[in-house]
Amino acid sequence: MAEKTYLQAISDGLRQELQRDERVFVIGEDVGVYGGAFKVTLGFQEEFGPWRIIDSPLAETAILGACSGAAMMGMRPVAEMQFADFISCGWDHLVTVAAKQRFRVGTPVPIVVRLPSGGGFSGGPFHSQNPESSFAHIPGLKCVCPATPEDAKGLLVAAIEDPNPVLFFEHKHLYRRIKGEVPDERYVTPIGKARTHREGDDITVITWGAMVYTAEEAAKQLEGDDVSVEVIDLRTVMPWDKAAVLASVRKCSKVLVLHEDTRTGGFGGEIAATIAEEAFEDLDAPVKRVCAPDCPVPFSPVLEKAYIPQVEDVVKGLRELAAY
Amino acid sequence: MATETQVEVVMPQMGVSVSEGTITKWLKAEGEPIARDEALLEISTDKVDTEVPSPGEGVVAKIMVQEGETVEVGAVLAVIAPEGADVSAPAAEELPPAPATQEAADASMAAASEGVGDVAEAASGSGPQSASPAPAPAPAASGSDNGRTFVSPVVARIAAEHGVDVAQVQGTGNGGRVTKKDILAFVEAGGAASTKASAEEPARQEMPAAPGAAVEPQPAAPSASPATPPPPAPPAPPQAAPLPGAQPLAQGEAAEPLTAMRRGIAEHMRRSLDTSAHVTSAIEVDMSKVVAIRAKLKQEFEAAYGVNPTYLAFIARATVETLREYPWINGEIRGDKIVTRNYVNLGFAVELADGKGLIVPVVKNTEGLNLLGLARSVAEIAQRARDKKLNPDDVQGGTFTITNPGGYGTFHGTPVISQPQAGILGTYAVVKRPWVVQDELGQDVIAIRPLMNLTLTYDHRLVDGALAGRFLRDLRKRLESWGESDY
Numbered sequence: 001m002a003e004k005t006y007l008q009a010i011s012d013g014l015r016q017e018l019q020r021d022e023r024v025f026v027i028g029e030d031v032g033v034y035g036g037a038f039k040v041t042l043g044f045q046e047e048f049g050p051w052r053i054i055d056s057p058l059a060e061t062a063i064l065g066a067c068s069g070a071a072m073m074g075m076r077p078v079a080e081m082q083f084a085d086f087i088s089c090g091w092d093h094l095v096t097v098a099a100k101q102r103f104r105v106g107t108p109v110p111i112v113v114r115l116p117s118g119g120g121f122s123g124g125p126f127h128s129q130n131p132e133s134s135f136a137h138i139p140g141l142k143c144v145c146p147a148t149p150e151d152a153k154g155l156l157v158a159a160i161e162d163p164n165p166v167l168f169f170e171h172k173h174l175y176r177r178i179k180g181e182v183p184d185e186r187y188v189t190p191i192g193k194a195r196t197h198r199e200g201d202d203i204t205v206i207t208w209g210a211m212v213y214t215a216e217e218a219a220k221q222l223e224g225d226d227v228s229v230e231v232i233d234l235r236t237v238m239p240w241d242k243a244a245v246l247a248s249v250r251k252c253s254k255v256l257v258l259h260e261d262t263r264t265g266g267f268g269g270e271i272a273a274t275i276a277e278e279a280f281e282d283l284d285a286p287v288k289r290v291c292a293p294d295c296p297v298p299f300s301p302v303l304e305k306a307y308i309p310q311v312e313d314v315v316k317g318l319r320e321l322a323a324y
Numbered sequence: 325m326a327t328e329t330q331v332e333v334v335m336p337q338m339g340v341s342v343s344e345g346t347i348t349k350w351l352k353a354e355g356e357p358i359a360r361d362e363a364l365l366e367i368s369t370d371k372v373d374t375e376v377p378s379p380g381e382g383v384v385a386k387i388m389v390q391e392g393e394t395v396e397v398g399a400v401l402a403v404i405a406p407e408g409a410d411v412s413a414p415a416a417e418e419l420p421p422a423p424a425t426q427e428a429a430d431a432s433m434a435a436a437s438e439g440v441g442d443v444a445e446a447a448s449g450s451g452p453q454s455a456s457p458a459p460a461p462a463p464a465a466s467g468s469d470n471g472r473t474f475v476s477p478v479v480a481r482i483a484a485e486h487g488v489d490v491a492q493v494q495g496t497g498n499g500g501r502v503t504k505k506d507i508l509a510f511v512e513a514g515g516a517a518s519t520k521a522s523a524e525e526p527a528r529q530e531m532p533a534a535p536g537a538a539v540e541p542q543p544a545a546p547s548a549s550p551a552t553p554p555p556p557a558p559p560a561p562p563q564a565a566p567l568p569g570a571q572p573l574a575q576g577e578a579a580e581p582l583t584a585m586r587r588g589i590a591e592h593m594r595r596s597l598d599t600s601a602h603v604t605s606a607i608e609v610d611m612s613k614v615v616a617i618r619a620k621l622k623q624e625f626e627a628a629y630g631v632n633p634t635y636l637a638f639i640a641r642a643t644v645e646t647l648r649e650y651p652w653i654n655g656e657i658r659g660d661k662i663v664t665r666n667y668v669n670l671g672f673a674v675e676l677a678d679g680k681g682l683i684v685p686v687v688k689n690t691e692g693l694n695l696l697g698l699a700r701s702v703a704e705i706a707q708r709a710r711d712k713k714l715n716p717d718d719v720q721g722g723t724f725t726i727t728n729p730g731g732y733g734t735f736h737g738t739p740v741i742s743q744p745q746a747g748i749l750g751t752y753a754v755v756k757r758p759w760v761v762q763d764e765l766g767q768d769v770i771a772i773r774p775l776m777n778l779t780l781t782y783d784h785r786l787v788d789g790a791l792a793g794r795f796l797r798d799l800r801k802r803l804e805s806w807g808e809s810d811y
Contacts, residue, residue: 253478253504281481284504324498 004182007175009149010114011040013156014078016186018048021076024160027054027063028080028114037082038116038175064090064113068098071109076160084117084169085129098165099140108163112156118171118210118260119308125296128304130209130261135167136238136270142166142191143238147212149180151235154189162191171210178213194241196248200230203321204248206271207258208234211309215258218314227322237267245271246279253284254321260308263291285324290317330405331380333364337397345369346394346584347401352384358404365401368584372683372719373712380404389499390474394584399500478504486511585681596743601784604738604750607796611754611774613806614638620808621695629696636672637699639751639778640726642802644668644690644698647724650795654723656744657786667691671722671742672702674709684742685709686722726751735777746786750779 004012017024026041026048032055035042045053056063060081067077081087087094090113098109119128136143142164146152152170159166197212198219205215212233219229232248234240249255255275257268272287290309298304335345349366352358363375364384385405389395475483475490479502483490493510495502573579582590614635621633647654651664668691671684685705690698708714724745729737730752739748759773778799782792 253476281477284476284478324501324503 001181001183003179004149005176006146006149006152006170006178006180007038007040009153009180009182010156010170011042012182012184013153014040015044015047017076017078017157017160018044018052020186021160023074023076024078025052025054025070025075026078026080027056027066029056029058029063029082031055031080036080038172040080040114060086060089061093064093064098064111067111067113068093068101068109071098071111071165072101072107076110076112078112078114078160080114080116082116083123083127084115084131085126087113087115087131087167094135094141094165095138099138102164103140109165110160110163111165112159112162113165113167114156115167115169116172116175117169118173119297119304120173120210122299122301122304123172123297124299128297130169130259132167132169132237133261133265133267133270136240136267140164141238142236143169144191144236145169145171145208146189146235147171147174147178147197147209147233149178149182151189151195151233153182154187155191155235157186158188158191161188166191169209173210174213189235191236192239192241193235194244195233195235196230196244197233198229198231200228200252202228202252203254203256203318204230204232204245204252205256205258205314205318206232206234206245206248206268208237209260211258211260214309214311214314217311218318221311221315222318222322225319225322227318229318240267240271242274242278245275249275249279250282253282254324255283255285256288256290256314256317256321258290258309258314258317260292262294263289264294266291285321288317288321290314330382330385330403332400333376333379333402333404335367335395335397335399335401336376344394344396347389347391348373349391350387351375352378354384354387357383357407364404369588372714372716373585374714374716376401378404382406392474393499393501395500474501476501476504479507482507482511486514488514583681585683589682592743593740596740599743600741600746602738602741602781603784603789603792604779604781605789605792605796606736606777606779607800609776609778609800609803610759611635611776611803614803615754615774617806617808625696625699629700631696631700631703633695633699634702635754635776636726636728636751637695637702638803638806639749640670640672640690640698640702641693641695642799642806643724643726643749644670644693645802646795646799648691649798650791652786652791653747653780653782653795655746655786656723657746657783658744662786665723667723669721669723671725671745672706673725673727673739674706677710683709683714683719684722684725685714685718686720688721725749728752730754730776737779739779739781741781741783745783747780747782747792750781752777752779 014026018026026044028036028041030037031041032045032050032053034055035044041053056066063079063081067079070077081090094113098111101107101109115131117130117132119130121128132143132145135141142159142162144155144159144166146155156168159168198216200219203222205219207215212231215229215231219231222229230248230252232245234245255272257271259266259268261267263269266289268289268291272289275283275287290313292307292309295307298307345367346369347365348368351363351365358364358378358381360379360381361377364378365376367374367376382404383406384402386403387401388403389399389401395401479490482488482504488507488510490502490507493502493507495506497503497506618633618635618638625631625633647668652662654668655662655664657663667689669686669688670690671686673682673684675682685708687693687698687701687705690701693701705714705718708718722742722745725742725748727739727748728751729739730750733753733755735752735755737750737752739750741748754774754776756772757775758770759775760768761771761773763769778796780792780796
C-alpha cells in the first residue's frame with residue numbers, strides 16, 4: 001500500500017485494467033502523445049501503443065459514437081472528455097444509443113466515460129460544471145463520483161467491469177490536493193454503496209465528490225458547538241445508496257444535502273424528496289440543501305467562491321439545523 | 325439614532341390578565357434593517373390583534389419565535405442589533421414553551437352569547453347609515469396559528485409511541501419547540517430504571533420499514549448492552565395522535581385552527597356561566613319619541629358633527645342615567661365585597677367583519693358624555709375594533725355591557741355576562757306593532773307604534789329580580805318620555 005494522489009489512483013487503476021484486459025482501450029482528445037490534459041494517461045501510449053491509447057479528433061460525438069459501436073462489438077472502451085462540460089456534444093450517443101441499447105435489444109454497452117468535473121480554479125462556465133444530475137436522470141446510465149483516492153481506483157475498476165455505460169466524474173479540484181493510502185493490487189469498490197466519511201449523531205450531511213471535504217471541515221467547526229455531524233459520502237449518485245442515507249436520517253433526524261451542482265434539478269432534490277417520502281416520521285427539521293445557485297459558473301475568483309458552497313455556507317446551514 | 329447594543333424584543337404585556345400571545349406575522353426577516361418604532365411583527369392575544377414596534381434601530385439579528393407559535397408574556401421574540409454587530413442569541417431557557425392550557429382571559433372579552441351584536445348596524449336601526457365594516461384581515465387565522473408550537477414528524481411519532489403529551493415536554497428548539505432530543509430525554513426521565521438506549525430502542529423497533537430500503541442495523545444501537553425492557557410507558561393511542569383531543573376527522577368534516585380570539589371567547593363564555601347566576605328579564609319599550617327625536621337630530625348631527633345619532637346611542641345614554649340609581653347593576657362581587665362605582669365604563673359587543681369573532685371595546689366614563697359624545701365614542705371605538713386598531717386598554721375596565729343581537733331582527737335573547745360585571749343589556753329590533761294607548765279622551769285605542777324589546781341579563785347572586793325589574797321600568801320610562809331638549 002502506498003500513498004497516492006487522487007489522480008495517481010485513477011491512473012493506476014486504468015493502467016492495471018489495460019494490462020489485465022485486452023478489450024480495454026482509451027480514447028480521447030490528447031490522451032496519447034500528450035498524456036491527457038491532466039496527465040492521467042501520461043506514458044500510456046508508450047506502454048500500450050497507439051491502437052489502445054487513441055488520440056481522437058476534437059469531436060466528443062465521434063468519441064462516444066465510436067465507444068458505443070466498439071462496446072457493442074465486445075470491447076471495453078474508456079473515453080476521456082477533456083472536461084466534463086464537453087459531454088453535451090455526445091449527448092445523443094450516450095443517452096439515445098448507449099443508455100437504451102441493453103433495454104431495447106439486449107446488447108450490453110460497457111463504456112466508461114471519464115469526466116474531469118468541478119470548479120474552484122477559475123475555469124469559468126465551460127470548464128467547471130458538475131453535470132451528474134443530468135445523466136442520473138437517464139435510465140440506463142450509471143454515475144460515479146468518488147471523493148477519495150482509494151475509491152477513485154476501486155470505482156474506476158468497477159466501472160470498467162460493469163456491463164452498462166458508466167459516467168465517471170473525477171473532481172479536478174481533488175486531483176493533486178487529495179492523497180491517501182491506495183492498495184497496489186487490483187480491487188473493486190462496488191457501485192451503489194455509500195461510505196460514512198465521519199460518524200455523528202445530531203445532523204446528517206449527504207454529499208459526494210469534493211464537497212465531502214467541505215462537509216468535513218464544517219463538521220469539525222460544529223464540534224465547537226457540541227453538535228455531532230455525520231458525513232455520508234454517496235460515492236455513486238446513480239444508483240445511490242438509499243438504505244445508507246435513510247439509516248443515517250433515522251439516527252440523526254436532521255439532514256443537510258450538499259452538492260456543488262446547481263440547486264434546481266440538482267440531485268440533492270431527489271435525495272430530499274426520497275427522505276420526505278420514506279423517512280418523514282423520522283424528521284425533526286426540514287431537509288436543508290446547500291448547493292450552487294441557479295447560474296453558470298463565474299470566472300471571477302471572488303464570484304466563484306460565492307458560487308461554490310464554502311465551508312462557512314455549510315456551517316451556517318448546520319447551525320440553523322442545530323438550532324431548529 | 326442607531327441602537328448601540330443589541331436589544332431584545334419581548335412579547336408585550338397586552339393587558340393585566342393576558343399571559344401569552346401568538347405570533348401571527350413577521351413583518352421583517354432576519355437581516356433586514358429596521359427603524360425604531362417601525363412595525364416588526366403582528367401578534368394576536370385573546371384580547372387584541374396588534375403590531376409590535378421595534379424598540380431600537382439596527383437590523384433584525386435573530387428571530388426567536390416563528391409564526392404561529394404562542395409564547396408567554398416577556399418571552400424574547402427577536403433581537404435587534406446595531407448594523408454589523410456580532411449577535412449572541414439569548415439562551416434557549418429564556419423562551420418558555422407555550423403553556424398547554426389557556427390562562428384566564430380577561431373580563432372585558434366577548435360578552436354576547438348570541439354572537440351577532442354588531443353595534444353600528446344595530447344602532448342605526450333601519451340600517452342604511454350603518455358603517456360598512458372595513459374588510460379587515462382574518463384575525464390570526466393564518467392556518468398555522470393553532471396556538472401551539474410546531475411538532476416535527478419525528479417528535480409526533482415518538483410522542484405517539486410513548487403516549488407522551490408534547491405540551492408537557494420542555495422544548496429547547498426554535499421558539500421553545502420540542503426537539504427529538506428533548507422528547508427522548510423526557511421519555512428517558514419517565515422510565516427511571518431504563519437507559520437512554522432503551523428509550524430509543526422502541527422507537528426504532530416500531531419504525532415502519534421504508535419500502536425498498538433494507539435498513540441495516542443501526543450502528544448507534546448498543547448491541548452489546550442487553551436489551552433492557554422499555555420504560556413502562558402508557559400504551560400508545562390507537563390513532564397515533566400526539567396531541568390530546570386531536571381526534572381524526574370523519575368523512576365530510578373539515579377542521580380549522582382555533583384562533584387565539586376564539587379560544588379566549590370560549591374560555592370566557594364558559595367561565596362566566598360557571599360564575600354568575602344568569603337570569604334574564606325583558607321589557608317592551610315604545611320608541612315613538614326616540615324615533616321622532618332621532619329623525620330630527622340625525623340631519624343636524626350629521627351636518628354639524630358627521631355623527632349618526634343611533635338608537636344605540638339613545639339607549640346607552642338612558643342606560644347610563646338609569647345605572648346612576650342602580651349602583652349594584654353597575655357593580656361587581658369582588659371576593660367578599662360588593663364593589664360599586666361613581667362612573668360607568670360601558671362595553672359594546674362588536675362583531676368583527678369576517679364574522680369570526682367578537683370583541684367588547686369599552687367607552688370609559690360615559691357618565692360624562694351627552695348623546696352626541698356617546699354616539700361619537702361608540703362609532704369611533706366600533707370602527708377601531710373592526711380595523712383591529714384597538715389598544716389593550718380599550719377592552720378593559722368595563723362596568724356594564726350593551727349587546728345588540730337584534731341587528732338581524734331577533735326580538736329576544738339571553739346574553740352571557742362579561743365577567744366580572746353584574747349585568748348586560750340586550751337590545752333588539754325596532755318593529756312596528758299594534759299597541760294599546762289612550763287617546764285624548766282617555767279611551768283605549770289601538771295605535772301603530774315602534775316597539776323595541778330590551779333584556780337585562782343579571783347576576784342573580786347580586787341583583788334580585790325586583791331590582792332588575794325596577795331598573796328596566798326606569799329605563800323604559802326614560803326612553804318613552806325622551807324630551808327634545810334631553811341629552
